[in-house]
Amino acid sequence: MKLEKYLEDPEFIKKLKKLSYAILCLIILFDIGVHLLAGHTAGHFFGDSIWGFWSIFGFIVCILLIKGCKGIGHIFLMKKEDYYD
């Protein structure tokens, strides 16, 4: 199968990574463009006026969620699977 050949090819994975980083840069450029051209006139919220605010928000929250939940989980929420038996 074709998909298989691509996904197991390290060269392809490298290219995929580069492409992903390029997309991340493009989306920030897009946001800057939106701010400059359209402008956030609504102004409900301070983040609306910061370039790339939701990129930073998304990234930080994602890291915090993983670290935080796994941390709390290991401290007292996660038990052996036969805990209730």
Add this chain to the structure above:
Amino acid sequence: MTDLWLHPAAFFFLGALLVPFIKGKGKQIFLLLIPAAAFLDVSNMAQGTYGAVQFAGLHLVFGKVDKLSLVFAHVFTLITFIGVIYALHVKDNGQHVAAFLYAGSSLGITFAGDYLTIFIFWEIMAFSSVFLVWFRRTRQSLNAGFRYLLVHVAGGLILLAGIVLRYGDTGNFVFGPISPEGASFAAYLIMIGFCLNAAVPPIHAWLPDAYPQATVTGAVFMSALTTKTAVYVLARAFAGFEVLAVMGAVMAIYGVCYAVIENDARKILAYHIVSQVGFMVCGIGIGTAMAINGAVAHAYAHIIYKGLLFMGTGAVLEMTGRSKLSELGGLYKFMPFALFFTVTGGISISGFPLTSGFVSKSMTVAAAGESHHVFLMLMLMLASVGTFLSVGLKLPYFVWFGRDSGLRPKDAPLNMRVAMGIAAAMCYFLGVYPKFLFDMLPYPVQWEPYTASHLSEILQLLLFTGLGFFILLKKLSPEPSLNLDTDWFYRKGAKAFMWLVNKPIARFEYNVVGEAYEFIIQKPILKVAHYLRVFDTEAVDGTVNGVGRATLLWSNLMRLIQNGKVQRYAMLMASGIFVIAVFILLW
């Protein structure tokens, strides 16, 4: 009012009765006809009030049809139709009967105009849906089903208490909007009853406890109906209650956090029901026209994509017998259809552009922003990050990619793929042509989802979540564990209670209460009984026998006189008259 109105629930209840009697080739057609008929019935239904019944002095309304009830009924019948396609291969009649009763009762609630009708269907819904758990026929599902039922019966009783108290206050059972100002205690009891079914923490644990234990096909119906009927009744009765706005935002994050540490794919989805329903409850709590629209639109979109997600992971469970991420991996070569459909559900729930979640979720979030609830809005955006992290990335990655589990399953049967295909098509259709959904909403929609700034916001949020995911991929690797939740209180609580009953209370009972019982109650009772027996033999029996004896004696005496000889009677009469005559004359 006089024209014929057919309650769509009638199709399902009739269908449930007939399922066991229909055999052979026609059975699958019959199974499809029932939800199809109900769907067409709902699609062509005009607004108005139908099916008003006077019963035992009560005014019951079975058919209150307006935009709000129509949009929910539309999606309930649609997902039931898709779910029945998905379950066509199931030979077990019981599952089909339970699913029909369940779908029928959810429609019964949707069109109910009074609290009593709601309560009746509320209970049918709990008692029919539990069979979709029990029919998995494992020990865990049996136990989880009992817990599910106990929690829902408790919730039903709270609801009933509220309904009865409210009747005492208002003198009627009319189901309609309640004003947040000066809402009574009874209203809050009703709200708690509704919130239990909406899985609002801390009374949510029944959901991630029971749904993952349901049958492969049953989970599709469960994910759609119970929580969303609760959203419907909350939207009608409790719009604008600030407490719901806060609870909704909290539950959106709560579900997301548990999904991060969860290992079972269907449990991840169950926690994401809690999270997504949080968006709806929050919208209802905000209560503006736009927020209500957002909550309803999100319920509609959610039912389709969450059904799709349960179908995708259900297909894996059906073909491999596994649902834990730690036991799966590397399936992309073998189940590409299930992969494509699950990812479709995953990007829809995450709110990617061109999918249903993009137009529905952001309406609620934007409503929170526009009504100056900035903190709520940030909480919902945070939950959106977690949604994409768990359902859009973690779940598909560890089931279809990640390490190779060595499993070599076939892709799901045709009927399952068709059902998933329809649901996936709906996800894209609603994303591309949101007007279809917007026209069904209770209030007119003046909101455009596809603006440059909104696209930029969502794409940034989601793509950078993806970056975080791949950076911390190792930290996220699934761990087989059981995660404590508020069901701990009644699961461990029940165990503590049983210990208390078996050990100290039983011993106390045997040693102290038993002895005390003997001295204080048993012995005096025996003594009293003894006296009563003596009284009975001596006094009562004596009296009865005495009466008998006296009667006998009297009879013997009378026999001497009453001997039937006419001459003697005549002589007695004559001598009597003679005595009387002498008496009168001499006096």
